[in-house]
Amino acid sequence: MKSNHCGHQWMIALTQKLSECELDLELKNILEHLLEDSYFALYMDKNVGAQPQPICVFASQGFPAYNNKQVSNAMQTLDCELVRISGQDGKHCFFPMHRNGKLIGFVVAQSKVLAKLENAFVITNILNIYANQQYLLYRSRLDPLTELLNRQSFDSEVMDILQQNHLLSELGDVPNWFLAMIDIDHFKEVNDNFGHVIGDEVIILVARMLRDSFDHKDFVFRYGGEEFTVLFRANDMQQAKQMLDACRRNIAKREFPRVKSLTVSCGFCQLIGSDMVPQLVQKADTALYAAKNGGRNQVVNFHELPTANLSGDYGEGFDDDMLELF
Secondary structure, three states, X not given: OHHHOOOHHHHHHHHOOOOHHHHHHHHHHHHHHHOOOOOEEEEEOOOOOOOOOOEEEEEOOOOOOOOHHHHHHHHHHHHHHOOOOEOOOOOEEEEEEEEOOEEEEEEEEEHHHHHHOHHHHHXXXXXXXXXXXXXXXXXXXXXXXXXXXXXXXXXXXHHHHHHHHHHHHOOOOOOOEEEEEEEEOOHHHHHHHHOHHHHHHXXXXXXXHHHHOOOOOOEEEEEEOOEEEEEEEOOOHHHHHHHHHHHHHHXXXXXXXXXXXXXXXXXXXXXXXXOOHHHHHHHHHXXXXXXXXXXXXXEEEHHHOOHHHHHOOOOOOOOHHHOOOO
16 A cells, blocks of 8 residues: 555545544554554553553454553553563563653554564654544543533443443353443532622532542543532442432532532433343432432432332332432
């Protein structure tokens, strides 16, 4: 492919991708061409964290997975030595990935690709173009106030998880994912009594606490206004409820500027493969209504509600006129 020896066609192709899945697939195809028959894997931090926590984005079939220590050692070596390619273990070479001068990940491949050093410059440029495009896509999915994921990205993330679970179900190794809806109690009073500037500050602080309460592989969204959603993994429903309750207690104990104290209510459900996104949202929302109607400042599991609620009704004891979400 002489017309593409500098990789300009690949670079153009990367910048035209408008979804992360398409972008990842394009990069994988490019690396398969440049690295030919070599096994390889991409590790990078997609969450743009202050401290990069790279995860495996994709790997060739048969490539041995790196553990956290190996990933950390590779990052430290590449960051300190500032090398383009490193054969630190004599068996693999590493291609660093930078964004704005900061190391955020790397591609590791079999050492036989060192025989084609002319590809090294192209590969590192390709990785940096990919990292920049991934960052632009990432920023487009963020809520500007809290920098959590925004409402527009929620549906696609849920669908991706459901599809992944469907594929993994054939292997019998499906992670337990849960959807939680979290709402700040009496938030209208915060805006009425202290103004929208303080209200925005409260939303920002709660958003940070939610983000810090879950793993970097989980997803925290600002769903709208003072309402948040979380897609997270847990061993079972009991652990899921414990995780959410610990987060609720931490928020209740915190002193917020001017407002002093506030609480949140939470409803959650487990992601089930047969459900569609609107059904899952309705389940979590029904549990949230139950938490609000039950006195607020609590976590309610949809699957523990009375049987009548499984049809989507609030059931006996739930009076729409009594519900006050703010």
